[in-house]
Amino acid sequence: xxxxxxxxxxxxxxxxxxxxGLPIVALVLVGVVVAIARDARWGLVxxxxxxxxxxxGIDLFVGFVIGPILRSMSVPARIEFSKRFMPKMLLxxxxxxxxxxxxxxxxxxxxxxxxxSNPRHAWVVVSFCVVGVMAVVALAYLSPANVAVLFELRxxxxxxxxxxxxxxxxxxxxxxxxxxxVATLVIMTRLVS
Amino acid sequence: MTxxxxxxxxxxxxxxxxxxMVAVAVGVIFNAAYLPKHAPTSVAVALLVVAAxxxxxxxxxxxxxxxxxxxxxxxxAGWFLLAYAVIAGMIEYAFIYDDTRGTxxxxxxxxxxxxxxxxxxxxxxxxxxxxxV
Numbered sequence: 001x002x003x004x005x006x007x008x009x010x011x012x013x014x015x016x017x018x019x020x021g022l023p024i025v026a027l028v029l030v031g032v033v034v035a036i037a038r039d040a041r042w043g044l045v046x047x048x049x050x051x052x053x054x055x056x057g058i059d060l061f062v063g064f065v066i067g068p069i070l071r072s073m074s075v076p077a078r079i080e081f082s083k084r085f086m087p088k089m090l091l092x093x094x095x096x097x098x099x100x101x102x103x104x105x106x107x108x109x110x111x112x113x114x115x116x117s118n119p120r121h122a123w124v125v126v127s128f129c130v131v132g133v134m135a136v137v138a139l140a141y142l143s144p145a146n147v148a149v150l151f152e153l154r155x156x157x158x159x160x161x162x163x164x165x166x167x168x169x170x171x172x173x174x175x176x177x178x179x180x181x182v183a184t185l186v187i188m189t190r191l192v193s
Numbered sequence: 194m195t196x197x198x199x200x201x202x203x204x205x206x207x208x209x210x211x212x213x214m215v216a217v218a219v220g221v222i223f224n225a226a227y228l229p230k231h232a233p234t235s236v237a238v239a240l241l242v243v244a245a246x247x248x249x250x251x252x253x254x255x256x257x258x259x260x261x262x263x264x265x266x267x268x269x270a271g272w273f274l275l276a277y278a279v280i281a282g283m284i285e286y287a288f289i290y291d292d293t294r295g296t297x298x299x300x301x302x303x304x305x306x307x308x309x310x311x312x313x314x315x316x317x318x319x320x321x322x323x324x325x326v
Contacts, residue, residue: 033283036290098280102287109291114228125226132218139312140211144319147269151320161199162323 014083016150021091032099036106044103044110051100052188056181058093063178067171075160078167083153086146093138101131113191120191127187134180142173198323204254210315213247216240217304217311224301228291237300244307251314262324266317273313281309 035043066085070078108114113124149166152158220240224232288301 029283036287094276098283102283105287114225116227116230121226125222128222128225132215132222136211136214136218140207140214140315143312144207144316147316148320148323151265151269152323159197159199159323161197165199166323 013154015087016147016154017090018087021088025091025095028095028099032102036102039106039110041110044107047099047103048107051096051103052184054096055093055100056184058096059174059177059181062089063174063176063181067174070167070171075164079153079158079160079163082149082163082167086150090143090146090150094143097138123187123191127184127191130180130183130187134177137173137176137180141169142177145169145173198325201322203258203322206251206254206318207315209247209251209254210311210318213244213251213307213311214315216244216247217308220244220304221301224297228293231295231297234296234300237297241300241303241307244304244311248307248311248314255314255318260326262321262326265324266321268317269320270313270317273316274309277309277312281305 031043032047034040035047070081073081108124112118113120115121145166149163149170152162152166217240220237223240224237226232284305285302288298288305293301
């Protein structure tokens with residue numbers, strides 16, 4: 001078993017969940033609920049397109065741009081980056097994912113895509129499968145690793161091996177969700193064309 | 194110098210939890226693919242039983258771990274449970290709002306409950322395994 005250096009740099013305290021962002025999250029979620037409850041077409045399209053665009057953009061950017069850069073950085077640099085980046089992701093991603101999926105399901109219902117007799121129903125089912133893969137990867141691996149790395153970084157002396165292992169999980173899983181996002185782009189453009 | 198917790202040998206709680214999540218996801222997709230009609234109940238129930246069995250296995254495996262940071266586990270699981278109870282509540286509302294009724298509503302609600310319980314366990318286990326007791 002390897003060891004952690006006792007003279008490792010002392011960590012600075014920081015918020016795991018940025019509390020300042022919580023009112024914005026609440027506002028977005030209330031907006032989605034109101035759009036669904038009123039069956040407001042523009043509100044649903046706005047939530048789905050804006051949320052989906054951000055979700056896809058962030059996943060692809062993190063998976064294919066930030067991820068490879070992060071892999072090439074030194075462990076202390078990764079730690080500094082993670083401390084600032086991960087808490088924001090902890091709020092941003094679940095919010096835009098909820099916004100996109102909830103509004104998208106309601107739009108599919110309005111447009112009749114959920115009906116098995118609809119010629120585009122198969123594309124909706126394929127999109128469910130892609131979301132299913134992303135949900136399993138994100139909720140079983142990505143999100144727990146995200147939270148665990150933040151707890152590790154808050155310790156007086158974080159273990160660089162733990163941080164590295166969890167960050168590795170983060171980088172690989174965002175790569176997988178990035179590939180799934182490309183599939184989503186194909187499905188969604190096929191669905192509306 | 195202190196020992197790193199990276200190489201600590203623990204049961205495959207994350208892998209079993211991920212398998213339970215796959216069963217729930219397949220079950221929900223299977224049901225949703227038939228909407229607004231009803232999906233065959235037998236397949237959905239089988240997936241529900243598989244997911245429940247996997248989550249019970251995880252609970253059993255967790256209960257047998259010694260020298261584990263249970264305080265941290267409970268702290269993380271509690272906050273995650275609160276967040277996912279809100280999300281599950283919103284999804285349950287959507288099921289009812291969309292006129293899901295009868296057996297299908299029962300199956301989807303139970304799957305939702307399994308999902309709501311599984312996510313906090315996975316997050317709490319991943320955090321607590323790297324905590325010193």
